[in-house]
Amino acid sequence: MKLFVSYLLGALFSIGLTISGMVNPNKVLGFLDIFREWDPSLIAVMGGAAGLNMVLFKFILKRKNPILTTEFSVPKPGEVDWRLVVGSALFGIGWGLGGVCPGPGIANLFTLKVEALAFVGALLVGQFLFVHVKHKL
């Protein structure tokens, strides 16, 4: 049951990403390109998604437990540290270079476009690099 629900929700997320237009890196770069022809679409996407979550999360987190598991695994409030700031800064640079973040990268895999495959491959390598250096950071 858990696996089936996970699959459906992954698919729903991907359908939303596609309809939102954010699977197209030209649209994302159009949003980041504030000094030329600015495309505000991403605000409507984030606003719709985060706005709905803001309402629904409140109700959901009032429950004793989720429907299929015993407890909620929500990150506890933490400090803003250098890892968060530097990591997000590096992510943003990569996002600005390609116009693709992890979700749209994966949603583009079925097209077998070489740029999408290269991006997701490099993303996995980047994650592995992090795992290998994290004890030194």
Place this chain on the structure above:
Amino acid sequence: MSFEIFVGPLIGGILIGLAASLLLLFQGRIFGITGIIAGCLSTSFKEAGWRWMIVLGLITGSFFVSLIDSSYFDYTFPASTGRMVVAGLLVGFGTRLGSGCTSGHGVCGLARLSIRSIVATLMFMFTGMVTVWIMGAN
């Protein structure tokens, strides 16, 4: 307001939010794609299963939409393959160091008014905009 810059993005955003809310309701998890990918390979087989199913859903959901309307994927990448490799490395490393990407920090963290997620989102939007400003969109 045209479909391309408002209605489509808003409907798409609501579906994304619905998927994230339902994952919290059913499994008590935050829909953070960075963490889900990381967990596919680094956790026990039992814990990795649902994450693999989400990834499978992410791969196929877009494909199903393309069967109905292929125009969503009718574009050429603005960046070269070499540039996409550099982008992927930075995104992969940066999102792990920063504990999240657009889904976990942006879509879910902002909804919870998490200070860490607000800082992260402002940061990656800022450096993304500066990068496009300096490098150009293609």
